Amino acid sequence: MEQVGQESGKKTVLRRARREDIHALIPLTSGPMAGRVRALRRLLKTLVADVYVRCSDKEIHGCVAVLYRRSLREGGLTATIDFLFCTEEGTAGDQARGDLLDLALRRATRRGCVAVDCATDDTDLADAIAARGFQPGRTQWVTSLRKDTTE
Numbered sequence: 001m002e003q004v005g006q007e008s009g010k011k012t013v014l015r016r017a018r019r020e021d022i023h024a025l026i027p028l029t030s031g032p033m034a035g036r037v038r039a040l041r042r043l044l045k046t047l048v049a050d051v052y053v054r055c056s057d058k059e060i061h062g063c064v065a066v067l068y069r070r071s072l073r074e075g076g077l078t079a080t081i082d083f084l085f086c087t088e089e090g091t092a093g094d095q096a097r098g099d100l101l102d103l104a105l106r107r108a109t110r111r112g113c114v115a116v117d118c119a120t121d122d123t124d125l126a127d128a129i130a131a132r133g134f135q136p137g138r139t140q141w142v143t144s145l146r147k148d149t150t151e
């Protein structure tokens with residue numbers, strides 16, 4: 001656990017997500033409800049992912065999920081920032097986003113990653129990653145393999 005701030009008596013920390021955080025993280029995920037819970041449980045247990053939350057007084061204000069994979073293209077272990085979200089806006093949001101992003105980069109470095117990638121359409125996150133040396137990369141194409149696409 002890492003303390004990152006203190007506002008109006010509330011201590012703000014970055015910590016690894018726990019099983020009891022699943023209920024608060026469900027709205028941040030997509031897909032059928034049963035699949036969301038299962039995916040979060042698996043992500044919190046797996047060795048190929050790190051999920052961290054930014055919280056104060058047990059209230060979650062942000063989350064970052066980092067997945068790890070071997071990459072032939074990059075020539076080693078590569079981290080993917082799969083998800084980064086914060087509830088704060090304005091300057092506080094920029095600080096929160098930066099804290100979560102810096103944590104993801106430190107974790108990837110500690111794991112021995114040779115590269116980190118992040119695909120986003122969030123302009124605030126794009127500004128934060130560009131400020132940390134990320135460069136625009138290849139276009140990412142995505143298709144859903146879910147059978148039920150109504151949710």
